[in-house]
Amino acid sequence: MHKREVWTITALLLLAVFASAQKIVVTFPAYDIVLKEAFPNADVILLTKGVSDPHMYQLTPQDLQMIKALTERDVIISSMHAPFELKIAEMVQNGEIKAKLIDLTKIQWYLTWDGKLVKEAEHDHGEHDHGKHDHGAHKHDHDAHKHDHGGLNLHDHGVFPPNVFILIEEVSKATGLKPDQNFIQKLKQLNATYANKFSGKAIAINPAAQYLLYWLGFRDIALFIKEPGVPPSPADLQKALQYAKEGAPALAVAVRGEALRIVDNFRNKMNELGAQPKIITADFSKSYLSTLENLAKEIAGTAKPTETAQQTAAQQPSTAQQTQPVAQTPNVSSGVDAAVWVALVAVVVIAAAIVAIALRRKPKR
Secondary structure (H helix, E strand, O other): OOHHHHHHHHHHHHHHHHHOOOEEEEOOOOHHHHHHHHOOOOEEEEOOOOOOOHHHOOOOHHHHHHHHOOOOOOEEEEOOOOHHHHHHHHHHHOOOOOOEEEEHHHOOEEEEOOOOEEEOOOOOHHHOOOOOOOOOOOOEEEOOEEEOOOOEEOOOOOOOHHHHHHHHHHHHHHHOOOOOHHHHHHHHHHHHHHOOOEOOEEEEOOHHHHHHHHHHOOOEEEEOOOOOOOOOOHHHHHHHHHHHHOOOEEEEEEOOOHHHHHHHHHHHHHHHOOOOOEEEEEEOOOOOHHHHHHHHHHHHHHOOEOOOHHHHHOOOOOHHHHHHHHHOOOOOOOOOOHHHHHHHHHHHHHHHHHHHHHHHHOOOO
């Protein structure tokens, strides 16, 4: 083997290392949008892309082939409450999938329908029937203390900033990938500028909106829709109507097209009942940071700043708690992730071995 051939093979191996980006597989939107911005060098895959109701999704043969081909360098992000997600978890446990699984229920914060923030939704997956969308029946146990606040809102869809900080840290630990520092700094800036800065009444048109209104500081929130495909109860409708007539901002968070339809339904219903709501729609289906910033600016133009920001901050994970894990992530000046360095070392070792073998076989003159 000539030296030129040896170095050609080495170059191809190096190219293959950089071409095979680590995969981050997510089960629900808009986790994919967030992670694409946070880890631009990774291959982020949304399993339920284009699906109207991800809760009812069933894994296709193509999905199974893809997730079984994942390696230890890859990771799967799962909210662990849809049947297909539980199937994936079972396959990981049985060793059919080599990728690491990040179970969101074990790491992130959840809101209850009556506005309590709790950690780790240790609910009974086996009894969770999304065919009926009955989330309200769930209770969970945290630190041996029962939380019964009318059920958990499991639909933050990855847009709640405290959970974004946590998720980025977990993905970084699982994969060795380093998050984009511009993304981290911008999210910290938005968190410092807008978190817990508003008060008064607000309307969450759909479940994900409750999370962002809570982040902004609202604690008196009327929820219009609590479950996809389920109309509001008479009590929820009446409360939303009352708040709309009082001029409270109404927020809808879209991660796919369904929220836009809900907005139309909300507007029509309010108009029929004599209210002209101040509707703000935040569409996270294309971007996260810019949408979050625009949403906060719109709220700032319609809502009053809180006079008790320091008091309400104690009810939410502090900014220091939210940002500390990411701030501790080493800043990589070279721009190369740890996993890539390992692969590079392996390539160099292989190349050196090839050169040594080639030189040993070289005929003596």
